[in-house]
Amino acid sequence: MISRTASLVVKELLQFFRDPLLVLVIVLGPILQITIIDSGGPGGGANIPTAVIDQDRTSVSRELIESLENTRDLIVAAYPVSLEEAQLLIDRGDVRAVVVIPPGFASDIRGGETAPVQLILDGTNVLVAGDAQRAAQGAIETLGWQIVLSSLPAGGGASIELREQPLYNASLDDLFYRVTAQMAFFTFIVVALGGVMGVVKEREVGTIEQIMITPLQQVELILGKAFPPAILGQVTFTALFMISRFLYDVPVRGSLLLLGALTALYLTAEVCVSLMISTFSRTQAQAITVVFVWVMVGLTLSGFLVPISSLPPVLQFIANLLPLQHFIEINRNVLIKGVGVEALLPQILSLAGLTIVVVIVTALMLRRLGK
Amino acid sequence: MTWLTNPLRRTFSMAKKEFTHIWMDPGTLFLVILAPAIVLTLLAYVFTFDVGAYDIAVVDMDRSPSSTEYARAISSDRFMTVIAYPASYDDALVLLERGTADSILVIPPGFGIALASGERVSLQHVVDGVDGPAARQVISAVEQRTLRFSAGLGGRGLNPPVDVLPRYWFNENLRSQHSMVPGVMALGLILPAMAVGLGLTREKEAGTLETLLTTPVSSMNVLVGKMLVYLLLGLVSALVALLVGRLLFAVPFRGSLAVWLFGTGAYLLACMAFAMMVANFTGSQQTTMAITLIILFMPGFLSSGLIDPVPTSGVGSVVAFFFPTTHYIAFSRDVYLKGLPLLALWQEVATLLAMGIVGLLVANLMFKRKIA
Incomplete structure (x- = not known):
């Protein structure tokens, strides 16, 4: 089983790198965005x-x-x-x-x-x-x-002195806040774009039937299709992490092991969403339209642009169903606040729950496609 | 005469062929006509937000009438809520870690007695600094309320020293949709532009482009013919989106429709010329989509003034200049909400037109070289 999956992964990766421009754009685009375009003024923030x-x-x-x-x-x-x-x-x-x-x-x-x-x-x-x-x-x-x-005359009024003590981010600019959200968001885009063609392209060309008659199992097919975009996502996230660490001095106050494990969990969920879109689309153009909408929903509802607490209740509920939203919180809180598992329990449980649901739905859809 | 009419005729027959293609392909038709309105609706709904309230945890170690009164004075309006009175600082810190509270105010023991005897008291205000600008606002709000409380104790509580009267121009009730609809129009209209790129890529994939070029039509005929059709349909989709914004969100339109359509046409031209350049060197629809999304759409969202103002200096401002979205978002908002005339907006429109024409020429050159 492992060798069969591995050969599918190799085939997928080969197909991916046959279009070097795609890989270049997908990985370099976010890096350029985070280093040049969004570097902003000193300390960022709106002036x-x-x-x-x-x-x-x-x-x-x-x-x-x-x-x-x-x-x-x-x-x-x-x-x-x-x-x-x-x-x-x-x-x-x-x-x-x-x-x-x-x-x-x-x-x-x-x-x-x-x-x-x-x-x-x-x-x-x-x-x-x-x-x-x-x-x-x-x-x-x-x-x-x-x-x-x-x-006021002496003795009138109280003299209360406030001593402000900012935690986690002494300079009180928005740099860390922005960069930690962007790391997660760009990883999201890379996975969404990288994974969305996985099934629909084979379907449009007609090669999906050929794959279905090979001894490949359902699970192996999913794994094979999921690996390349997940690897791409991991590479992007690591690159963005390095940039945020060394260019922007974003601190690492929590456990990197915890962040790594949760990143893997997040990538699993996001790759499966991508494959899901790919499975129910009939044409590539359709998949492209749907993934566009998905990226837009992610951008606007994940707390990346507008804080979730200021959204109307219905949208707040929808926001909680987005894996990206939980991943942004996890990434930010582990790196900047240095919190552990206990403080992140709500996010971790939501992310795990969403991942399980998405994996099951994707498997069911792929099985229907095979029949 | 013939040398002039022939290219024109060929361009028009290309346009006719293209139109039939689009008409028969529901996917493309959707992208070109309806998608902008749908994107607009979705984003306008999503961008419905309210000014968030700050949640404060007060560790009251004094538990006197004065400290209770102070806590009430801090949270006297809806922008600041005391969400908890934790028993200890450590308990409060847990709330901050989890993000339940935005800041912690520690009232020391003896607060009430000190106030009564006119002594100086210091309070600790611990703020979650992760979201820096928000933290600065909490600090300033607590400071201002504390000063008001202090002055009130001195017998001056009736007349506030200043009365700030905010007035919002162009958007009197500060409706977020009025501000977002003209801006996100830029994002929706990227979809018809992407459709041009996808269409060209598809023809390349299918090999029909080569066939076309063995006929007497020139590459410029092909590009301009395609462009014409998509541009006109793109303008139709812009009108559909405008209507949706008007009917669904009651966004006012204060400028001239002709000016807006002209600028929108220039923007579509710039985006479509870009999509055509991209389609020249991509091998798959996935790549065309990825480039459009990463180079047109993402900066449109993040660095074109839709949310934060465009930087006025540094690398950011130079890069932002090259995104058509930057110019169009400013243009669309100014026509829609400010009702400015074309004369006041000529810079934006001229930049977009220049981008479109240069892009089209470059696309044509690249196209020719590919054939040769």
Whole structure:
């Protein structure tokens, strides 16, 4: 049995490497994406260009501008004098937010009154607008209360000092967060693209019948078809791991053995999904369309782009059915947080459960195909 | 005269042949006409999100009325929720490890007494830094609420010092779908472009391309003829997607439809020319798909301004310039939501047109060399 499976694996690998361009694109694409395109600025993170209309021109308003810059989410890129000028900047996309500091801002606050600060946000990109709003609002309100506190007579008000202690990621940028998600996501793409043609191509050309009449068993066929994309996925993941380790200094705080074992589990699930798509597609074009949708669902629902906790409940439920989502969590938590099996139990159990279901369904579908 | 009409006639007969092909192949027809609308619907539903709330665990070692009041002041709005009061710091740390809590606030014993006597108290705020930007927001939010609480104790609780009035331009209620639909249009329209590449690859696989080239038609006739048909069908699919966005998600369309269609045509041209170049040197549909997905689709998602703004400096900005998606996402959002005229958007449209024309010429050259 082993030799039969091995010869199928060899045949599959030969077929794969007959198209070197495919292997090159599939493996190099993600590596290029993670090293060049997404390298971003120092520390990554969104630096949202912001304009400030300072109609107060006091030391307090200058202090406000400084604290806007200190959020690290905003960059004060322009000081227009009028709202019309600011509108032009927003229209052209030069700035995404405008903070209007009204005349009398400093004296209002000192005098115990409420100073209105207008915040204009470009709503064409809601994610950027939301980030800008939270950052600006936080900075403005914090400064306001600080001024109030310092103007209270001695002994008034409490003096609570907050000592912040960030865990796992002292610089508080999004580099580790992004890179650990990308490692998992690109591995997902490679496996999805690499495995999806496995069965449907043979079917379209008509060679699947030839394979069915060989003494190959069901299990052997699955194993043979699953190995090449799984190896490709493993190679990609290892390469991305090296890049994240040595180029981006992503820490390895947990057990690599645990991560390795769980990666194998994840690859099993993902390869089987790919084979499943391949088995129920009638033509290559159909398989391509379905895998496109699958990649899109993975991208959007795995917490890679939008945090799962901010999705509507139905989508959160669907997200839990994606092996990728659990793998991203596992990869991130083992590497950055250094957690062990106990803390990962929900993810590990979900991933294992999904893998079992997917393997069984794929086997059943392949058996039906053989009849 | 004949030298002009003949190529034109040949191009049109190529286009006619191509159209019949597409019409008879339901798979391609689906990719070219309906897939963009389906991608749009799927992504618009998926990108329905709300601002996430932060979950805080409070380790209250004081257990006095003041500490209870402080914890309530911290979580006075829906953006910050105290999800647990663990008995010890170690218990709280487990919550942080599992991701149940985003941060831990430790209120030391004697907090209430110190506040009453006007002494300085320090609180520890331990934050899960894995998602850095989110962590910064938790820190800032707790800081701001703590200051408000402190000022309130000093007798100044009624008038807040500032009132921030956020206004969202172009998207008053900050509907995520209004922002995503014009952007993900770029991703959906990659499918008709991929169909061109797949079609060429299929003809190469079947060997019908060689047959075609033994006839008097030139390679340019073939490419332009194919392109014309796919471009027109691609525009139809864009209109279908536009209608879906309007009917299903009520996304406003503030600009001119003619301007939008013109820019969309330029974008389709750029993507299709790229797909044709790719099809020239790939040997299988799988490779054509992989290249389209990795070079057009993935950067469209990740580095073209759909989610994060396009970087304005460094390698990232240079690379982003070469993705047609970068220009189209900006263009589509500006026409859709800002209602800008063509004059304000000429840079994007000109770049896309240039990409398309250069791509088509390069594809033709590569094509000719292959035949020779």
